[in-house]
Amino acid sequence: MAVAETGAPIPEPPHPALQILRMLWRDKFAFAATLFLLVVIFCAIFGPMLFEDVATRQNLRGRNAAPFDFSKDWSFWLGGDALGRPLLARIIVAAQNTITVAAGAVACSLAIGTALGLVAGYTSRGLSQVIMRLADVIMSFPSLLLAVIVLYMLEPSVGNLIIVLAITRIPVYLRTSRAEVLEVRERMFVQAAQVMGASTGRIVFRHILPVVFPTLITIATLDFAVVMLAESSLSFLGIGIQPPEITWGLMVSQGRPYLTSAWWLSFWPGLAIILTTLSLNLLSNWMRTALDPVQRWRLETRRES
Amino acid sequence: MAAPLLEIRDLSVDFHTAQGNLHAVRNVSWHLDRGETLAILGESGSGKSVSASAIMNLIDCPPGRIASGEILFEGRDLLKMSGEERRRINGKRIAMIFQDPLSHLNPVYTVGFQIAEMMTAHGLPKAEARARTLELLERVGIPDFRTRIDAYPHQFSGGQRQRLMIAMALALKPDILIADEPTTALDVTVQAQILALLEELQNETGMGLLLITHDLGVVAEVADRVVVMNSGQIVETGSAAEVYRSPHHPYTKKLIAAVPGTGAMADPLKTGVEVLLDVKGFSKHYGDFVALDGATLSVLSGETVAIVGESGSGKSTLARALLRLTEPTSGEACFGGRDLVTIPPKELFALRREIQMVFQDPSQSLNPRMTVFEIVAEAFAIHPEILPRAQWKDRVCELLEQVGLDASHMRRYPHQFSGGQRQRIAIARALALQPKLIICDEAVSALDVSIQAQVIALLRSLQDALGLSYLFIAHDLPLVRDFAHRVVVMQGGRIVEQGPVARIFDAPREAYTRNLIAASLSPDPEIQAARRAGRRLHAEAGR
Known part of the structure; x- marks a missing residue:
């Protein structure tokens, strides 16, 4: 049943930025998630600059210091690690590497995977077959093994880590976007564009991509967590980020031997990972609704309880 | 006089939507007797299907809510019964067939299994159910029914699938058959056959037939009485002939006047x-x-x-x-x-x-993520030689007004328009290229x-x-x-x-053209009655 058959008068929309803010405010979870992500991004950009010294200074009296001891310096409020370094400061500093690796890998695999998926979905069978079999090769090869081999040969740096993680995640986007393109290209409005003489580029970017994109964004946010954890397991194996550089994943694995005596070593960085992924999920949920004109009214009208 | 087989009294159903409470039907009352065909006639959104859904307990609650009224089946109120009791009535005493038989048949089971399941679910032994299934398939006119009983739904044509649905509905000899737009998806010649089959079956079993339709021709062909609905309310009730001959309500008058096929035919264009x-x-x-x-x-x-x-x-x-x-x-x-x-x-x-094209379904031929302005102006984006960008807006306004839409609505999205308005947008898009x-x-x-x-x-x-x-x-x-x-x-x-x-x-x-013309239904019940009589005579003469 069409929702707005009655054709109630719709007022001229306000400024787009204001409209987005208003829609964000309607969804309180998404609003909180946005605030948290802004804090994380701020830490990632300015954290190392401000707290590099605090985070690396050892304080042997603060070894495995318990959290919530507010008599100490603020940086020890979440406790200290095995070498007596303040956890809070380290989490803030580690945000940079973590977010760079995760965002870089997700963005690269999203861009490359989607592009290849669009090509595979909209061109000749031959090219599509080549791309799909390549994806099969990547998928059937254990991703961690691939990462180990590549990183063993290359230098384990942030840049290389991004490349390796991106390659292993490409098939996910590729397969999803291709499947969706195959469905959307048969829709009537694509044919209508063809009848008007629209070029292939126009059909793909103007008509197909906007329909496919929300699905891919949702996958990307879920992938964010997967990539963060993959990075930590590589770091754990000693071929990822190398100490004294730190990431949240590395902090989790460094705290593992002390889990029984000092849980907070792994807990806080783990919580940071969880909260970041959760926020991204909430935000992507909101975005899917906000980007869809058919669903957008849910965020524009006041919710009835 | 005995109580009617099925009676609906003062039924109101509401739906909670974002735009507030929607009254799908308001204070609707009608009744159906044994052996009678009642048609509920209405356009999309008139609420014609809602009362049938209420009878079959198919309304999702929430968002739906039955605000008032009672549904009396043999004098007992269905709405006061337990879910268990209603399940015993559904399918066995009251059966339903739908518009699109393909989506209501499970593609992974054979049709024989699905029809028999209807009976085994209500406690018939398997062997008996299978024998009865064969009987039913023969009755609804499936050719080679002995082998086709083990075929899958996709191996049948649209008309045959509707016959299968009818067989399934009739499996337990129900007292009432509800048919929701049973022939809308079918070709005219097939439609005529299905309607004839329904009528025959009704004469045999004496069941009450409730037919929900938007088509005056179908009403004229089969209905004894008709209930006309508009925006959730009954505007007119009466015998089919009466309503067609002397409609009282302005809506009914408008509906009958809008039926095509009565005006003058166009002359061919002059030569040269x-x-x-x-x-x-x-x-x-x-x-x-x-x-x-x-x-x-x-x-x-x-x-x-x-x-x-x-x-x-x-x-x-x-x-x-x-x-x-x-x-x-x-x-x-x-x-x-x-x-x-x-x-x-x-x-x-x-x-x-x-050369431009206007497609069948405007809700699919307009990109749901583009505004009306973007949809119409895309023509200029693709063919930039038509119009400089500065004039796009004025031209889109002009085109929208030309097809009878409000130009101030061009920032809206397609889903905010009704079906007819959407088709006007599609026409404006086609016209944009001149x-x-x-x-x-x-x-x-x-x-x-x-x-x-x-x-x-x-x-x-x-x-x-x-x-x-x-x-x-x-x-x-x-x-x-x-x-x-x-x-x-x-x-x-x-x-x-x-x-x-x-x-x-x-x-x-050509004989094919004659068949096609003969099979298309006239909205006039008397003409249809005459045609039916003619067909019957013809059939008997041929025997």
Whole structure:
């Protein structure tokens, strides 16, 4: 049943930025998630600059210091690690590497995977077959093994880590976007564009991509967590980020031997990972609704309880 | 007098939506007797299906809520019964068939299993159920029923699937059969057969038949009484003949007046008019299957040529091949002196401007993520030589007003419009390129009758104002009779007959055309009764 058959008068929309803010405010979870992500991004950009010294200074009296001891310096409020370094400061500093690796890998695999998926979905069978079999090769090869081999040969740096993680995640986007393109290209409005003489580029970017994109964004946010954890397991194996550089994943694995005596070593960085992924999920949920004109009214009208 | 078999008293159903409480039906009352056919007539959104859903306990609560009323079946209120009791009645005493039989049959089970399941679910032993299934398949007229019982739904045609649904519904000899738009998805000749079958079965079993439809022709063919609904309320009740002859409510009057097929037929265009499109020997093969076989026809400038035929007759294939959405296997199509089939891509791009298409379902042919302005202005973005960017907005306003829409609505999205309005947007988009020929593929068949009439009137006025030609593909003969100058009849990929509209309708030469015309239903119950009697006589004489 069409929702707005009655054709109630719709007022001229306000400024787009204001409209987005208003829609964000309607969804309180998404609003909180946005605030948290802004804090994380701020830490990632300015954290190392401000707290590099605090985070690396050892304080042997603060070894495995318990959290919530507010008599100490603020940086020890979440406790200290095995070498007596303040956890809070380290989490803030580690945000940079973590977010760079995760965002870089997700963005690269999203861009490359989607592009290849669009090509595979909209061109000749031959090219599509080549791309799909390549994806099969990547998928059937254990991703961690691939990462180990590549990183063993290359230098384990942030840049290389991004490349390796991106390659292993490409098939996910590729397969999803291709499947969706195959469905959307048969829709009537694509044919209508063809009848008007629209070029292939126009059909793909103007008509197909906007329909496919929300699905891919949702996958990307879920992938964010997967990539963060993959990075930590590589770091754990000693071929990822190398100490004294730190990431949240590395902090989790460094705290593992002390889990029984000092849980907070792994807990806080783990919580940071969880909260970041959760926020991204909430935000992507909101975005899917906000980007869809058919669903957008849910965020524009006041919710009835 | 005994209580009626089924009676609905003062039923109101609400739905919670974002726009607040929607009253789907308000204070609706009607009754159905044994052996009687009651038709509920209404357009989309009139709430005609809601009361039937309430009877079958199919309303989702929430968002739906039965606000008031009672549904009395043999004197007992269904709404006060437990879920268990209602399940015992559903299917066994009250059965239902739906519009689209394919989506209501499970594709992974054989039809025999699904019909038998209906009976085993209500406690019949397996062997008995299978025997009864064979009986039913024979009764509803499935050929080779002994082997076909183990076939899957996709192996049957649309009409046969509806027969299967009927067999399933009748398996337990229900007292009431509810048919929700049972023939809307079917071809006219098949529709006539299904309606005849329903009538026969009713005479045999004496069940009450509740028919929900938007089609006055169906009402005239089978209904004893009719309930006319508009926006959730009953506006008129009476016998079918009475309501057609002397409607009281203005809505009913409007509905009856909007039925096509009663106006004067158009004269053919005068000779000496330029030939716009000349198609010769057009064919399309899919492997061994011949979808289109040597179609030859022409369209004059300013003329409306209708292509009629049943599903699978190749009429849409012809349209798609003309637009090069699929490549024709052989043949030529001259448009303005150039052959559409062999034209180089660059010239084809220029030619796209001159041939446009309006699709069947406007809710699918408009991109849901683009505003109306973006949809219409895309034509200028693709063909920038038409108009400088600065004038796009003014031109879009002009086009929207030309098709009867409010130009201030151009920032809205397609889902914010009704079906008829959406089709107007699609027409505005086609007009933006200033075409000479518009191909309408079932362009109005998804719309309500009264909206249909408005869109046809719009197309006609645009033809007068802009000198457009139409290639109008349709399955609805009365509509074609009112609108076309010439008619092309297709069957199984071939053109069987073509000529001026008056000649085709008044003196059809081919048996297929005659069948097609005879099968299309008149909204007048008396005419239908006379036709039925004639058919019966014919059948008996043949025996």
